[in-house]
Amino acid sequence: MELIIFAITNDWPVLLPIIVCSILVLAVTIERWNFYRKNRRDVLEFINKMDRDLQRNNLEAALNISTECGGLLGEVSAEGIRTLAEQRHSFERLFDITANLATRKLERNLSVLGTIATISPYLGLFGTVVRILLTFGEMAKTGGGGAPTIMFGIGSALIATAFGLGVAIVAVALNNYFHTIVSHWEEDFQILKLLFMSVSDPRSVGGASPHSQYTKRVEI
Numbered sequence: 089m090e091l092i093i094f095a096i097t098n099d100w101p102v103l104l105p106i107i108v109c110s111i112l113v114l115a116v117t118i119e120r121w122n123f124y125r126k127n128r129r130d131v132l133e134f135i136n137k138m139d140r141d142l143q144r145n146n147l148e149a150a151l152n153i154s155t156e157c158g159g160l161l162g163e164v165s166a167e168g169i170r171t172l173a174e175q176r177h178s179f180e181r182l183f184d185i186t187a188n189l190a191t192r193k194l195e196r197n198l199s200v201l202g203t204i205a206t207i208s209p210y211l212g213l214f215g216t217v218v219r220i221l222l223t224f225g226e227m228a229k230t231g232g233g234g235a236p237t238i239m240f241g242i243g244s245a246l247i248a249t250a251f252g253l254g255v256a257i258v259a260v261a262l263n264n265y266f267h268t269i270v271s272h273w274e275e276d277f278q279i280l281k282l283l284f285m286s287v288s289d290p291r292s293v294g295g296a297s298p299h300s301q302y303t304k305r306v307e308i
Contacts, residue, residue, distance in 0.1 A: 102215035109204045110255045116197045127159040142287045164190050187277040194270045205259035212252020219245035
């Protein structure tokens with residue numbers, strides 16, 4: 089505890105960037121968590137309803153279901169239905185554009201976590217090197233100080249490295265977790281695409297039912 093107090097009191101300038109990084113990690117985590125929770129939907133139930141209306145070629149009812157669903161999934165689905173109704177010949181290209189734009193919303197600010205995960209260990213090492221240099225400088229002025237002084241200085245220096253590694257580990261874990269969520273959304277968009285293409289051209293899905301594909305993925 090004495091080492092931590094000493095590091096905070098004397099090394100706060102080099103610890104400050106790591107503290108800022110930890111605050112950014114917390115802010116991005118809260119923002120992304122709220123965004124994903126706000127847009128979370130029961131995809132299996134949604135696909136069931138959409139499949140029933142699309143197989144009847146009832147685009148108006150499917151559009152109403154998408155609007156009622158809301159969220160990012162409902163937006164992508166509604167845009168896909170409009171494209172299917174108005175520009176069926178260019179559906180695949182236009183839907184891919186819509187899905188990619190939605191993916192950008194899902195990935196927003198995740199690059200911050202990736203960057204912090206990369207630079208935090210280096211910031212910690214920088215703080216350690218600075219503290220060691222200051223310790224040796226103080227020892228040179230006082231004519232040594234013995235092993236206890238050296239060990240105390242090195243111990244306090246390592247706190248910055250530990251702090252930087254801790255922030256990096258948390259950032260890596262959260263970044264991987266959020267990217268897994270994004271990957272699941274991308275899979276859902278592809279299922280929607282197959283579902284729409286089965287209406288546009290049944291041969292485009294190779295005779296496989298997109299609904300059955302989705303059900304198989306969920307069961308796995």
